[in-house]
Amino acid sequence: MLRRSQLFVPGNNERMIRKAALELRPDSVIIDLEDAVPVDEKETARKLIRELLPQLDWDGKELCVRVNDPRTPFFYADIDTVYRIDPVKCIVIPKAEFDLGFVYKATGREIEPLIETAKGLLRIEDVVRSEGVTAVSYGIADFALSVGGSLKAYEPNQVIKTFVVSAARAYGIDPIDRVYFDIKNLEGFRMDCMEAKSLGFVGKQVIHPSQVLVANDVFSPSEEEVNWARRIVEAYEKAVRDGRGAINLDGQLVDYVHYKLAKRVLEFVRQSG
Amino acid sequence: MLRRSQLFVPGNNERMIRKAALELRPDSVIIDLEDAVPVDEKETARKLIRELLPQLDWDGKELCVRVNDPRTPFFYADIDTVYRIDPVKCIVIPKAEFDLGFVYKATGREIEPLIETAKGLLRIEDVVRSEGVTAVSYGIADFALSVGGSLKAYEPNQVIKTFVVSAARAYGIDPIDRVYFDIKNLEGFRMDCMEAKSLGFVGKQVIHPSQVLVANDVFSPSEEEVNWARRIVEAYEKAVRDGRGAINLDGQLVDYVHYKLAKRVLEFVRQSG
Amino acid sequence: MLRRSQLFVPGNNERMIRKAALELRPDSVIIDLEDAVPVDEKETARKLIRELLPQLDWDGKELCVRVNDPRTPFFYADIDTVYRIDPVKCIVIPKAEFDLGFVYKATGREIEPLIETAKGLLRIEDVVRSEGVTAVSYGIADFALSVGGSLKAYEPNQVIKTFVVSAARAYGIDPIDRVYFDIKNLEGFRMDCMEAKSLGFVGKQVIHPSQVLVANDVFSPSEEEVNWARRIVEAYEKAVRDGRGAINLDGQLVDYVHYKLAKRVLEFVRQSG
Amino acid sequence: MLRRSQLFVPGNNERMIRKAALELRPDSVIIDLEDAVPVDEKETARKLIRELLPQLDWDGKELCVRVNDPRTPFFYADIDTVYRIDPVKCIVIPKAEFDLGFVYKATGREIEPLIETAKGLLRIEDVVRSEGVTAVSYGIADFALSVGGSLKAYEPNQVIKTFVVSAARAYGIDPIDRVYFDIKNLEGFRMDCMEAKSLGFVGKQVIHPSQVLVANDVFSPSEEEVNWARRIVEAYEKAVRDGRGAINLDGQLVDYVHYKLAKRVLEFVRQSG
Amino acid sequence: MLRRSQLFVPGNNERMIRKAALELRPDSVIIDLEDAVPVDEKETARKLIRELLPQLDWDGKELCVRVNDPRTPFFYADIDTVYRIDPVKCIVIPKAEFDLGFVYKATGREIEPLIETAKGLLRIEDVVRSEGVTAVSYGIADFALSVGGSLKAYEPNQVIKTFVVSAARAYGIDPIDRVYFDIKNLEGFRMDCMEAKSLGFVGKQVIHPSQVLVANDVFSPSEEEVNWARRIVEAYEKAVRDGRGAINLDGQLVDYVHYKLAKRVLEFVRQSG
Amino acid sequence: MLRRSQLFVPGNNERMIRKAALELRPDSVIIDLEDAVPVDEKETARKLIRELLPQLDWDGKELCVRVNDPRTPFFYADIDTVYRIDPVKCIVIPKAEFDLGFVYKATGREIEPLIETAKGLLRIEDVVRSEGVTAVSYGIADFALSVGGSLKAYEPNQVIKTFVVSAARAYGIDPIDRVYFDIKNLEGFRMDCMEAKSLGFVGKQVIHPSQVLVANDVFSPSEEEVNWARRIVEAYEKAVRDGRGAINLDGQLVDYVHYKLAKRVLEFVRQSG
Ligand SMILES: CC(C)(COP(=O)(O)OP(=O)(O)OC[C@H]1O[C@@H](n2cnc3c(N)ncnc32)[C@H](O)[C@@H]1OP(=O)(O)O)[C@@H](O)C(=O)NCCC(=O)NCCS
Ligand SMILES: CC(C)(COP(=O)(O)OP(=O)(O)OC[C@H]1O[C@@H](n2cnc3c(N)ncnc32)[C@H](O)[C@@H]1OP(=O)(O)O)[C@@H](O)C(=O)NCCC(=O)NCCS
Ligand SMILES: CC(C)(COP(=O)(O)OP(=O)(O)OC[C@H]1O[C@@H](n2cnc3c(N)ncnc32)[C@H](O)[C@@H]1OP(=O)(O)O)[C@@H](O)C(=O)NCCC(=O)NCCS
Ligand SMILES: CC(C)(COP(=O)(O)OP(=O)(O)OC[C@H]1O[C@@H](n2cnc3c(N)ncnc32)[C@H](O)[C@@H]1OP(=O)(O)O)[C@@H](O)C(=O)NCCC(=O)NCCS
Ligand SMILES: CC(C)(COP(=O)(O)OP(=O)(O)OC[C@H]1O[C@@H](n2cnc3c(N)ncnc32)[C@H](O)[C@@H]1OP(=O)(O)O)[C@@H](O)C(=O)NCCC(=O)NCCS
Ligand SMILES: CC(C)(COP(=O)(O)OP(=O)(O)OC[C@H]1O[C@@H](n2cnc3c(N)ncnc32)[C@H](O)[C@@H]1OP(=O)(O)O)[C@@H](O)C(=O)NCCC(=O)NCCS
Ligand SMILES: [Mg+2]
């Protein structure tokens, strides 16, 4: 599963939802029921997605829904809606601060938590190792609010990024970089993507069609990465046939984490044909 | 709040619900949406309680609803129903295994978790210290199932009881003893109550009107306990006026835990006064 | 994988090893390199098993090797031997007190830890949730030694049993009851098996051929258990086809833990034809 | 309680103590018994403050005493003195590394721990969630010493600041920025205050009268913040009347943390009214 | 250091203190400043022990002082007194629930915590692994009070005993059994000692001269134990000379824990000549 | 023990090993069996060091061996070799992520773990407080690989450095800075050493003879440091004679951590004296 770009779409905007499904090429689409939907429209949005999402052709895209914070009553009606929508593959949970495995058990859907509070940072390991979690992202505006600080002061913060990437990789899940709000500035966005990639993020949450292409481009693996991946996959699958879960390839330990990294690279190649 | 008896009533049984509210005298009533309600009747039960509960006069009884396990989809529709029912004071959550503070935040209702799985026993401290938890009980049949053992082998188990009481008291919440299934055997029930009281439980979950009176009787404080309580309350409130949170009464540390124990005793006297 | 009986065989006793493989019917055979092999014969035993084990027909039995305590140098030569022996499926690690996942990574073999020290009891959760662990047992003689107490005082101890079973079941692995040393007393042994089964243990470690048959008998599922298992498996597999990881069967939550319990029951039926 | 400025005053300097109480306007005064008082004068300082502090008019200022490290014998005589001094509201505990709730229980005074050692950083969550803790600050000189590094290398360190602010906010207590030693450089001090505010600190520890005014100014809320606070308080108090602990205000979760932030803002307005 | 008997002596009773030092033969004497000393006599008791204890000849006995609970103000004056009394070797801390290493650092005296509350049971590992702890005991009356239960119900409780012994042994410190209150019943006391020994306790807290002799007798090692100890010490010291911290003696791991057990046995032999 | 420079030497390079022992002056020599030795030469290297290391005169240098990752089978044969080589004082364990005390118990050798994976960063406290650990270092290339990021992005990362130094100092062990790969650039290397020293590292891992001298120079204590050390040692040893483990020297707490820092300084003076 590639997650180079995850496009947020307001859950009450039918036009954009159709566009995301039918015209755009993000790896994931995240239908938002939280901040992008005003309180008065939450119920309308739930009805809309319940009917609309199963009708559209998602064409290999990972379909996700961002529900409201479990500490609000909205969350419960959201889950009661989402688990009935067949094509939804993943539930994005904001302000994650604790073990979310129960949502996975109840819905059978993968979980992508968002770290965006002080306690979420302190508890990130509990969050990412929840059963069913396959990716994690974070939010800087909400984080700054939660500590009473300013967005500008926390944007360059290395502590949060280092912990999000480390916790994700320690548990074999995908770290996804946060939203870049300035949709006019594509050059700034590209640089943000490149920095994120160098830190180990596998993709970026995006909010506008124009950001999709840039993210897909930056986070696609290079030829060198592809060759590395081929060797890893070959060696590891041979090892597994020999009953081994970890091998030494040219003096480097190669285990399931590397295998998953490599498989994602090759899946990309296959998909983009 | 006294919790000498907590009467379970099936959530789809209007007659029993009315009886529990209007004719019986348990300290708490727990409307059940979980095991006592077949899958096909869950939605009927939700509708029934949404309409019926606000109409009845609960007359000082603590009204609780037991929802389904958070690892089933039923839970979400349950919470979406319960948080709208004004007189509900407390949500009983079965198979509790993790921090449940989010339910308290979302609903504003107190939480009473049930320890009834292997992991619940291992994680009991996380469960009872969740924000909003005010009582805890446990279930032996479900526990035995969760470990693949038999009810008979686990009924006398001291480990579970010791941990339920200790975890509850360590965090200043009420330990409530489990259901006694043999409704014909009131003498056995009374002895079960007395053993529970000697271990520190403050009351018992019950399933039949005849058990209510016995539980209320056994778990009511004796005169000696009442005198002790009067001294504690007096001394502690004086201490608080002097800006102290813990005092030494006749060489014994007296703090907020003791104060709460004592206040419950006196509240009983006042109510039954 | 059934584990009703796990027969210990001294690693330096070729005759018994052959007998265990070819004549006896334990579900698992545990070749011992630890307490049953004197220090002077450790190296001889390693050589013997390296050559002998691959030649024998294990006929569906789970072949395990108990290595020495990781806190002795013997452990390293043991592992260096065992990971090269193809038919070995599982490594039994005595005096387990910490995360043993590294042994699984290095060898590709499943791990069965033994809880038999004071610290092992306190750290049991770390031990059983190690990657690659599929069963856990315990030892009472070593435990008593580790706390400076007597075997007799600890044999009936419910704390250890409750924690071994609970930790195992909380993480979906098999709890196996400990060795019964009095090989002459088969009636006592049978009662010990029955008590163990009622607590949720799935089988017993045994030390003599005569104990194998009794254990296999007691720990085999009854007809009622078989019917229960059929329903669980059917319902759960249907649920999984519908994309759900947990279902409500007659008002009871059924999830992967129950499915694994049920599958083991049916596997038994299939094997025993 | 505003804590924009917390003025340290040596505990053996009567003139400065009087000045701090009667002439200066810090939000808190911290009488120091630790580093500012030489060993030979500890006892003199204890006697002085025992007599002097109750005589002065503190006029709404939060009166705190910094005691010595609990790992020195001085600490015990300090506490034995301080708990008898009525107007003392808060005890500042240096080199905090573990749960300090026992000091709160013993004295009935709030606790402000200082994070200033390597272990304190690793254990910060245990420290800030101690019962009775209402604010937390940190020290960079002592931290650098504790790791064998230099002050200059650790002054810009983002890890320490991020964890102090996050731990404080995760548990709803006040993060206070550290001392700025260069008392001549008021412009540098102002910039330090502004950076601290942007990171979420609510105030600063200060050591000289001239720093008080600057800190009070920078950490006072702006008009925009005041309006935000009015809306939060109004909405949250209405929610509480409706029995809810968390609400959605314009699509944002508002809970007790925000309410406390907002209340502090309004308290400021009222006081300076 | 043998700790077969630890005799409590009220801290305000000069006659008994002298008797304990000069006439009786307990391995440890614990001067009590807590429950045995009324509030009004605490200060008198402190003065008495400050003067008296250094004058007496303790003759190889371990001199301990039980201070008041750290959650009362008495504790601080107690420590301020005790750290100045040279012959005091150990501080007994009641109602222990958290890391007590700071008391060791401040006083240089060994620590013996008492587990006697619900939270103390849950946190026992934090308590016993505190720096400076060398023994641990527990109290059943206070424990029963802390959970609101009765003494009679908790006296036979195996959970508490198992955890006290296990936690102590896991960290290489001495588990000491609790007080037996019925001073008239020496036969019952002897049986209590024997049960305690079989569980691994090394001695007993006692309250009357008549109990001292019985405890010393029961907890003295037998000849067989002495022989075992001689072999362990010899083998381990040889191992240490060879640079090894753990050895295999007749197929059993022998490490520092066993060495300390063995040394205590031999020290007894040496002392008792 | 000084650890200003720790020189890596490939375990299969006899010439370099001889040179390191006989001609060069690093404080430690680390014979590498991991990355510097190709898979095909592992066994050759083990044989070489088994024979060669005992023959050479290490002349006060700390002799270490870096074994392979415990999650590879190489590790077991490595340990089986190393524990038999007398002059080896320390085992360096790469990709450390869990409690490594068992290796110390088995071998009697000190442990120096390397933090170089995402999980290693999250678990650093478990790693450094393992029994037998006396120093810790880290690797940035492996860390970047483990998170899927680039070396360049992680080289300046402050989070990793802050945690390595803090965890080391919190447990009283030596933090050693990582390898600087550009062996031609001695000026850059010197600056790297100076930054490391200012952060509290006591030395540096090096890979070439030319780096040894620079590291020894930068990490040697200055005269001022020497004077400070003399006072600490004198005061602390006097305190210990008085039965105290922590003292107040000029108002600063001085305990075992400072004593060890100071002793290292003086040991240097003595050696180079
Ligand atoms: C920011 C935003 C409001 C701007 O919308 P806009 O003003 O319509 O933007 P543009 O005019 O540039 O849009 C160009 C086209 O892309 C479409 N589009 C814009 N954002 C889109 C999105 N996130 N998904 C799908 N389609 C989108 C528009 O509908 C428009 O299509 P049309 O011309 O066919 O109508 C919009 O991008 C948006 O809602 N983003 C997602 C916000 C969100 O979900 N936030 C929650 C997480 S932070
Ligand atoms: C066990 C049970 C089915 C027996 O019911 P029953 O056969 O009707 O019992 P009885 O005939 O003795 O009941 C006598 C009266 O008490 C009423 N009653 C019985 N249990 C009651 C209950 N839990 N709450 C309220 N009223 C109850 C009956 O309705 C009946 O009243 P009625 O004569 O006015 O009709 C019933 O007690 C019950 O449902 N208990 C609760 C079960 C539950 O909630 N379990 C979940 C947690 S384990
Ligand atoms: C206890 C023990 C020594 C008794 O052995 P014994 O005196 O030979 O017992 P018996 O004479 O009753 O044995 C009968 C037959 O069973 C065989 N046998 C006994 N225990 C066996 C075992 N554990 N596995 C395989 N075969 C076994 C014997 O070899 C003998 O076979 P034979 O007649 O063909 O020679 C033996 O059972 C044993 O070694 N058990 C395992 C001990 C162990 O591994 N302990 C470590 C974990 S606690
Ligand atoms: C640094 C310090 C010694 C400088 O003192 P100084 O040389 O007297 O400073 P100034 O001459 O500028 O002081 C001007 C006036 O402010 C007063 N003053 C200075 N610092 C003061 C303080 N922290 N609190 C109250 N009054 C103070 C002085 O007494 C003087 O008043 P006066 O003219 O009426 O005598 C002093 O500010 C101080 O002691 N600060 C607190 C140090 C401390 O507590 N450290 C521990 C935590 S890091
Ligand atoms: C229970 C207790 C009050 C009984 O005291 P008592 O009535 O004097 O007992 P006896 O008359 O049997 O005492 C016989 C002698 O032993 C002495 N004695 C009794 N308990 C003693 C003790 N704990 N330490 C030293 N001497 C003691 C008495 O002083 C008396 O000596 P004397 O004849 O020279 O005066 C007493 O044993 C006691 O105080 N025990 C300790 C209680 C304590 O410390 N509790 C706190 C922890 S639970
Ligand atoms: C990088 C490296 C291959 C360069 O080696 P090189 O090309 O031989 O370097 P130079 O020619 O500059 O060496 C000069 C002398 O120092 C010796 N030398 C170089 N690195 C040495 C080392 N790490 N230890 C001991 N001697 C070393 C060389 O053998 C040579 O000696 P000689 O002239 O007597 O033959 C070598 O330094 C090396 O192997 N370093 C250690 C790598 C390692 O262990 N990595 C694992 C941890 S990251
Ligand atoms: Mg957000």
Ligand SMILES: [Mg+2]
């Ligand atoms: Mg149940």
Ligand SMILES: [Mg+2]
């Ligand atoms: Mg054993």
Ligand SMILES: [Mg+2]
């Ligand atoms: Mg300081």
Ligand SMILES: [Mg+2]
């Ligand atoms: Mg007590």
Ligand SMILES: [Mg+2]
């Ligand atoms: Mg490396």
